[in-house]
Amino acid sequence: MRFSMILPVFKQMFKKPWTNKFPAKYQPSSTTKFLTDVEAGKAKLILPIETPEGFRGKITYDKEACIGCNLCIKVCPCGAIEAKPKEKKIKIYLSRCCFCSQCNDICPKDCLKMSNEFLLADTDPYSKDLIVE
Amino acid sequence: MTKKEETTKTTYQLPIGPIHPALKEPVMFEFEIDGERIVDADVILGDIHRAIEWAGMRRNPIQIIYLAERICGICSISHPIAFIRAVENACDIGSPERAEYLRVIQAELERICSHMLWAGVAAHEIGFDSVLFLTWQMREKALDLTEYLTGNRITKGVMTIGGIRRDITKDQIPKINETLNYFKDNFEKLRHVFLDDKTFQLRSQGVGILTKEDALKLCAVGPTTRASGIKKDVRVDQPYFAYGDLDIDYITPDILTGEVNGDVYDRIIVRLLEVKQSIGLIEQCIDKMPEGDLVSEPKIPKLLAQIKKTKAEGIGRHEAPRGECVHYVKFNGDSEHPYTWKVRASTYANILPWIPMLKGEQIADIPIVAASTDPCMSCTNRVAIVDNDNHKKYELDKEQLHQLSVEKTRRLMR
Ligand code: SF4
Numbered sequence: 153m154r155f156s157m158i159l160p161v162f163k164q165m166f167k168k169p170w171t172n173k174f175p176a177k178y179q180p181s182s183t184t185k186f187l188t189d190v191e192a193g194k195a196k197l198i199l200p201i202e203t204p205e206g207f208r209g210k211i212t213y214d215k216e217a218c219i220g221c222n223l224c225i226k227v228c229p230c231g232a233i234e235a236k237p238k239e240k241k242i243k244i245y246l247s248r249c250c251f252c253s254q255c256n257d258i259c260p261k262d263c264l265k266m267s268n269e270f271l272l273a274d275t276d277p278y279s280k281d282l283i284v285e
Numbered sequence: 286m287t288k289k290e291e292t293t294k295t296t297y298q299l300p301i302g303p304i305h306p307a308l309k310e311p312v313m314f315e316f317e318i319d320g321e322r323i324v325d326a327d328v329i330l331g332d333i334h335r336a337i338e339w340a341g342m343r344r345n346p347i348q349i350i351y352l353a354e355r356i357c358g359i360c361s362i363s364h365p366i367a368f369i370r371a372v373e374n375a376c377d378i379g380s381p382e383r384a385e386y387l388r389v390i391q392a393e394l395e396r397i398c399s400h401m402l403w404a405g406v407a408a409h410e411i412g413f414d415s416v417l418f419l420t421w422q423m424r425e426k427a428l429d430l431t432e433y434l435t436g437n438r439i440t441k442g443v444m445t446i447g448g449i450r451r452d453i454t455k456d457q458i459p460k461i462n463e464t465l466n467y468f469k470d471n472f473e474k475l476r477h478v479f480l481d482d483k484t485f486q487l488r489s490q491g492v493g494i495l496t497k498e499d500a501l502k503l504c505a506v507g508p509t510t511r512a513s514g515i516k517k518d519v520r521v522d523q524p525y526f527a528y529g530d531l532d533i534d535y536i537t538p539d540i541l542t543g544e545v546n547g548d549v550y551d552r553i554i555v556r557l558l559e560v561k562q563s564i565g566l567i568e569q570c571i572d573k574m575p576e577g578d579l580v581s582e583p584k585i586p587k588l589l590a591q592i593k594k595t596k597a598e599g600i601g602r603h604e605a606p607r608g609e610c611v612h613y614v615k616f617n618g619d620s621e622h623p624y625t626w627k628v629r630a631s632t633y634a635n636i637l638p639w640i641p642m643l644k645g646e647q648i649a650d651i652p653i654v655a656a657s658t659d660p661c662m663s664c665t666n667r668v669a670i671v672d673n674d675n676h677k678k679y680e681l682d683k684e685q686l687h688q689l690s691v692e693k694t695r696r697l698m699r
């Protein structure tokens with residue numbers, strides 16, 4: 153066929169769109185209000201696509217196990233980790249983190265892990281959600 | 286008798302860029318135009334210098350891997366590979382055999398993603414956007430697989446010095462095979478759209494020709510040079526990782542059509558065939574992959590201590606989707622930060638071939654011809670010289686530049 157795309161394009165018109173319409177079919181004008189509506193049972197949330205195993209999301213930190221060796225600071229490419237010398241603990245600024253998980257690999261006590269939480273957008277880079285300590 | 290007056294014909298100049306709706310990245314073209322025809326072309330680079338090498342010289346090699354990843358979002362495996370090969374070369378670090386195979390799998394998966402992305406962009410450049418969506422719909426599967434294997438979709442973060450950070454377990458293999466089979470099933474569809482469709486043929490056959498002589502003379506690399514019939518591929522010429530054990534050969538357009546024209550159409554053929562080749566290579570790797578360790582030195586502090594003691598230089602090469610990419614590092618033996626880090630991205634070698642390709646073409650062909658080398662400007666820009674006093678850009682002439690290069694080389698040789 154000379155014009156090979158005509159058929160696929162017509163077929164596509166009758167197919168269900170591939171896009172997962174997260175969080176709702178139409179973008180709500182206020183996400184915060186939409187979320188309160190969802191909690192009150194007034195609106196329905198379309199769930200995001202599931203993350204695969206081994207996904208690199210928000211870092212979790214087991215503060216008790218940390219010995220303050222600061223090795224994670226040495227390898228972090230983004231300078232996202234800060235030492236707290238008095239307590240011998242660390243503080244991670246997620247807004248600077250590039251999710252390479254190198255800190256997870258080097259930690260001798262295995263106290264850093266990557267969760268599958270990925271909804272980290274925030275207007276304030278120093279908000280409570282974006283600082284792990 | 287009066288002499289017949291002659292008409293003086295002149296050309297006019299058409300600047301495109303550095304910021305232009307048709308360009309994805311900042312680069313400046315200056316065309317000499319006669320009617321619709323391009324008489325002469327010039328390329329001016331240097332508008333997107335990011336000082337990545339400078340930043341790298343203030344970081345240790347483990348940190349640089351992630352910086353190298355960000356030289357180019359599409360080659361986010363190729364640059365780390367070239368960099369770790371340079372470091373391994375300088376510090377004499379080996380890697381386990383299993384890691385060599387896993388590295389090939391990741392590199393080839395990236396090639397599939399990159400070539401599919403390019404095919405979509407090429408379709409977009411000739412105004413055939415339904416094909417853009419068709420190819421990118423397929424590319425989505427490759428990205429999903431990347432995410433499944435590495436945890437990230439674009440900047441994969443799996444390479445490390447002396448091995449690889451993520452294994453491919455037995456229960457991950459069915460998903461890999463499923464994706465590869467999807468590509469094999471749909472390959473014919475893609476080939477048919479790109480190679481048999483009248484629209485594509487009209488826009489790409491005989492357009493943007495790079496002759497074999499020019500390609501050799503201007504040192505083009507990757508699919509750009511192979512489409513002109515030159516057998517050049519680092520994976521075959523100087524096999525590294527597991528490529529030596531695999532069945533791999535140069536891809537030139539005559540495999541499919543029996544002739545080499547060096548036009549945009551041939552570049553499409555080469556890239557499509559390379560997608561097929563990459564699928565085959567991943568399958569071979571999965572079959573042949575031995576059991577074993579992932580890294581030769583699991584203790585990163587020990588590795589860094591070894592690098593700190595090293596006083597040597599190293600070179601790393603890798604056949605990135607766009608062609609050969611070269612990294613050079615030098616360690617001075619007193620710090621774990623490299624004394625120098627130099628990157629030669631593949632597009633750098635493919636800039637000059639643009640000029641013979643564009644000469645004689647129509648204005649409307651500029652986007653597709655420029656896109657046919659799969660350019661990546663951000664990777665390429667190395668120098669921007671700004672006069673601090675009056676904030677103007679200035680240029681160095683050939684002698685000054687040569688003098689500076691000589692001085693730098695001397696400094697490095699010390
Ligand atoms: S994941 Fe990477 S960037 Fe983020 S804190 Fe850890 S080492 Fe730093």
Ligand code: SF4
Nearest residue numbers: 218219221222224259
């Ligand atoms: S590497 Fe682990 S134990 Fe050491 S400071 Fe970081 S989090 Fe704590």
